Amino acid sequence: MKIKQSPSGIVFQVFNYIFLIAIALICILPFINLLAISFSSKIAVTGGWVTFWPIKFTTGAYGFIMKNMAFARSLGVSIHRTLLGVVINIVLIVLTAYPLSKSKSGFPARSYYSWFFIITILFSGGLIPSYMMVKYTGLMDKIWALVLPSALPVFSMLVVMNYMRGLPQELEEAAYIDGANHVQTLLKVILPVCTPTLATVTLFSFVFHWNSWFDGMIYMNSIQKYPLQSYLQTVVINPEAFFRNTTNMSTEVAVYLKLVNARTTNAAQLFLATIPILAVYPFLQKYFTTGLVMGSVKG
Amino acid sequence: MRNNLIFSKGIIKSGRRKDKIIRQLPLHVMLIPAVILVAIYSYGSMAGISIAFQKFKPTNGLFGSEWVGLNNFRTLFAMPNIWSVIRNTLTISLAKMVAGVIVPVTFALMLNEVKNMGIKRTVQTFVYLPNFLSWIILSGIFTDILSPSSGMVNMLLSKIGISSIFFLGDQTWFPITMVLTDIWKSFGFGSVIYLAALSGIDPALYESAEIDGARRWKQTIHITLPGILSMVILMTVLSMANILNGGFDQIYNMYNPSVYATGDILDTFVFRLGIEHAQYALSTAASLFKSVISFIFIVSSYYMADRFAGYRIF
Numbered sequence: 001m002k003i004k005q006s007p008s009g010i011v012f013q014v015f016n017y018i019f020l021i022a023i024a025l026i027c028i029l030p031f032i033n034l035l036a037i038s039f040s041s042k043i044a045v046t047g048g049w050v051t052f053w054p055i056k057f058t059t060g061a062y063g064f065i066m067k068n069m070a071f072a073r074s075l076g077v078s079i080h081r082t083l084l085g086v087v088i089n090i091v092l093i094v095l096t097a098y099p100l101s102k103s104k105s106g107f108p109a110r111s112y113y114s115w116f117f118i119i120t121i122l123f124s125g126g127l128i129p130s131y132m133m134v135k136y137t138g139l140m141d142k143i144w145a146l147v148l149p150s151a152l153p154v155f156s157m158l159v160v161m162n163y164m165r166g167l168p169q170e171l172e173e174a175a176y177i178d179g180a181n182h183v184q185t186l187l188k189v190i191l192p193v194c195t196p197t198l199a200t201v202t203l204f205s206f207v208f209h210w211n212s213w214f215d216g217m218i219y220m221n222s223i224q225k226y227p228l229q230s231y232l233q234t235v236v237i238n239p240e241a242f243f244r245n246t247t248n249m250s251t252e253v254a255v256y257l258k259l260v261n262a263r264t265t266n267a268a269q270l271f272l273a274t275i276p277i278l279a280v281y282p283f284l285q286k287y288f289t290t291g292l293v294m295g296s297v298k299g
Numbered sequence: 300m301r302n303n304l305i306f307s308k309g310i311i312k313s314g315r316r317k318d319k320i321i322r323q324l325p326l327h328v329m330l331i332p333a334v335i336l337v338a339i340y341s342y343g344s345m346a347g348i349s350i351a352f353q354k355f356k357p358t359n360g361l362f363g364s365e366w367v368g369l370n371n372f373r374t375l376f377a378m379p380n381i382w383s384v385i386r387n388t389l390t391i392s393l394a395k396m397v398a399g400v401i402v403p404v405t406f407a408l409m410l411n412e413v414k415n416m417g418i419k420r421t422v423q424t425f426v427y428l429p430n431f432l433s434w435i436i437l438s439g440i441f442t443d444i445l446s447p448s449s450g451m452v453n454m455l456l457s458k459i460g461i462s463s464i465f466f467l468g469d470q471t472w473f474p475i476t477m478v479l480t481d482i483w484k485s486f487g488f489g490s491v492i493y494l495a496a497l498s499g500i501d502p503a504l505y506e507s508a509e510i511d512g513a514r515r516w517k518q519t520i521h522i523t524l525p526g527i528l529s530m531v532i533l534m535t536v537l538s539m540a541n542i543l544n545g546g547f548d549q550i551y552n553m554y555n556p557s558v559y560a561t562g563d564i565l566d567t568f569v570f571r572l573g574i575e576h577a578q579y580a581l582s583t584a585a586s587l588f589k590s591v592i593s594f595i596f597i598v599s600s601y602y603m604a605d606r607f608a609g610y611r612i613f
Contacts, residue, residue, distance in 0.1 A: 009515055016412055023406070024425040027487065030440050031428075033451055037443070048449040096333045099326035107326050116334065120341040123594050126586030128573045129347020132357065133340055149340040152333045182325040211433035214548070218574060229435045236439045237552050263443065270439045277431050284431060285424065288491070 031274070038062070038267035045263050061268035071269060073224060074231035077143070078210065081227050085147040085209040090202055092152045093160050098186050100157075101164035117154050134219055145219035146212070146227065153208070156201040163197040164190060200287040203280060210276055228273050236266045351584040371584040380563070381585075387474070388564040391545040394478045396538045402482050403489035404531055408523065410490070411497045412515075426487030434484075438552035441480055442467065473558040480553075481546055492534065493527055500526040533608040540597040543589050565589050 032052045037045055038061050039054035049055050065071045096117070100110055124130075130149065139145035167190070175185040191198070216230030223234055346361060351371055353364040375381060406426075413419045429437065444451040445466040453463040466476040504522050513521065545564030554562045565585065573582030604610040 006514065012515070013412070016409055017415075017418065020409060020413065020422050021418070024422040027429055027483065028425045030444055033444060034440050046449070048454055051451060051454075092333045092336070095329040099329050102326065107323055109323075109327070113330055113334070117337060120337060122597050123345060123590055124341070125344030125347045126583060126590055127569055128350060128579045128583045128586070129344035129361075130340070131573075132347055132350070132361065132579075133343040135357070136343075136360070137339060148336060151336040151340075182322070182329075186329075207431050211431075211435075213433060213435050229433050232435050232439065233552065237435060237442070263449075266439060267443070270436050274432060274436055281428065281431065285427060288488075 031271075034267050034271055038264060038271050040264060042262060042264050061262075061264040062272075064265055065268055065272070070223070070231070070235075071228075071272070074226050074228045075272075077216075077225060078228035081143055081146045081212075081216075082206060082209040084143065085150070086202060086205045088147050088151050089153055089156070089205040089209075090198065093157045093201055094186070094191065094198075096152060096157050097160040097164055098182075098190060101161045117152070117157065121154050131218060140219060141221045141225065146215050147209075149215070150208075153201070153205060156204060160194065160197050160201055163194060167193060196287065199283070203284050203287060206280060207277065207284070232269060232273060236269060348583060348587050348590075350580055351587045353580060355580040355583070357579065371580045372588070375581055375584045375588070380559070381568075383560060384563050384565055384568045387561055388543055388545045388566075391474050391477055391550075391562075391564060392541055392543060394474070395481050395546070396535075396541065398478060398482050399485065399489060399538060400531065400535050402486040404493055404527070406486055407490040407493035407497060407527075408519065410494065411523070423487070427491070428487075429484045430488035432484075434548035434552050437480070437484060438549070441476075441553065445476065467553055468555065468557055470558055470561045473554065473562040477546065477550060477553070477562065481549060484549075489534075493530060496527040496530040497523065529608055533604055533610055536600050536604045536607070537610075539600040540593065542596045543593050 029052065033050070036050050036052055036054045039057055039059065040050045041056035041058050041060070044050055044055035096113075099107055100114055100117075102110055104110060125133075134140060134145050134149060137148075139148065171189055171193070172185055175189045180188065211229060212227070213229035213233050216225075216227045217233060220226055220230065223231060226234065349361055352366055352368060353362075354367050354370075355364045410419060410422065413422070445453070447453055447463045447465045447468070452466070457463060464472060466472050500522065504526075505518055508518050508522060543565055545566065547564070547566035547570070550562060550564055551567050551570065554567065566589075569582050569586045569589070572578045572585060
């Protein structure tokens with residue numbers, strides 16, 4: 001049965017569609033503008049003519065980035081950091097979520113461990129104490145400074161733990177009767193059915209590591225070791241502060257920074273750094289709804 | 300015979316208990332790596348709040364410097380700009396909290412009225428995207444398009460006869476811009492949870508309302524809104540935990556000294572004090588102040604969420 005729309009209903013529908021499409025455009029147009037600027041000539045950009053389509057199309061900005069090693073080097077650091085970070089995150093999440101998903105009678109120490117981890121969500125030492133711990137453990141200027149302090153993302157762990165807890169009890173009982181020990185149960189029985197939730201936390205972990213910029217800036221001593229986002233912070237967002245704070249910077253780097261700091265090059269670099277997120281975005285969209293709902297609302 | 304039976308039962312039981320402990324051993328072993336790392340980097344830095352009570356010298360370790368009691372806090376709260384920093388933090392975070400509930404709810408309600416799946420999906424794909432990009436990328440984009448001389452936004456404004464606005468350099472506009480751009484980034488993703496709640500409403504309710512002659516608008520007020528109300532309350536309560544989070548990543552990458560008066564928040568203040576000026580003890584005192592207030596708000600928000608919405612994180 002089709003219900004007839006009232007005239008006011010039709011007006012609302014039309015208005016609603018126009019409004020939502022406008023909102024969607026507001027969300028996406030800044031990126032189109034960025035892309036257009038990155039492919040336009042410097043003169044057109046300086047003149048302020050570029051909106052959503054490149055003017056005097058050129059790939060000059062991208063060519064300039066390719067020729068200079070700085071961008072590629074930071075890209076390398078970012079890839080290294082993300083791979084290492086995601087692997088460590090996932091291994092620790094699984095190793096922690098599995099024991100904590102046991103029932104209280106199956107693993108009485110569970111609640112002590114749970115509180116141990118949950119307290120870290122509620123309270124943190126803050127910037128300087130965290131900085132000092134990295135310093136005292138000798139991680140300064142090493143890639144480990146970017147992955148070890150955030151080795152266990154507690155929220156993601158809780159999401160996986162809740163998922164494991166929701167699995168049918170029979171799975172584990174069957175494995176136990178067949179004589180499987182905990183390691184075998186985890187690897188052969190539990191993990192294979194946890195794929196959706198593991199996909200969710202892997203993606204979030206990937207986005208977290210790819211997007212992190214602050215730790216790179218405070219723990220790495222030279223721009224050569226910066227991951228991509230920290231490099232962009234220095235080159236695109238805040239070049240003045242970099243010049244002001246750096247006294248022993250080689251003139252070569254300084255000259256490079258001056259050259260690279262142009263609107264078209266900035267846009268090109270920002271866009272390149274967005275590509276990995278765009279690449280995983282379809283998967284993110286597929287999985288984050290389940291992950292979010294599972295992590296937050298539990299009956 | 301009976302005694303024997305009890306006795307043998309006892310053996311089985313104690314044997315089982317021993318078995319159990321042995322069987323649980325791998326579970327403890329699995330937890331070791333995470334426990335060690337969390338102990339060092341989370342609990343270690345919690346112990347590091349001792350810095351706030353010392354005349355701290357990094358070479359002396361976390362506990363080796365001269366203890367000065369609450370001196371650092373006295374110095375901190377005697378600083379001329381600390382109160383304006385606290386006020387800015389509260390203003391910006393409260394505005395973000397309020398808008399962060401209203402905008403996603405409204406958007407979810409409007410999107411829920413869309414029956415064309417293709418358009419619905421496309422809109423969703425576009426509005427969720429900004430949430431996954433870092434403030435570095437987004438600040439780069441906003442600094443460019445909000446620029447008063449050559450930015451796209453001011454170009455469009457000038458076409459409709461509005462003189463150019465210095466969004467990131469004007470003391471009045473800066474906090475407003477921070478709230479607007481933060482909403483721009485997060486409202487789409489924030490609406491996901493409400494859309495999930497909306498799809499959970501029983502369609503039979505709408506059908507019977509239809510038969511009773513209720514129009515769409517009445518249905519929204521009497522079925523849709525009550526259907527997501529508990530989720531709205533829950534998200535509001537949980538957002539209270541962010542009372543002192545003005546948004547470091549965003550503001551640090553967009554502010555400049557000319558807007559410190561209205562744009563400097565606790566986290567940026569802590570950063571400049573600690574990293575740029577190497578005032579480790581003062582900076583730690585400021586962040587301890589923030590942590591304690593946040594802790595109170597987080598714990599009470601979780602308590603209220605549990606009380607009123609049955610929400611538990613574990």
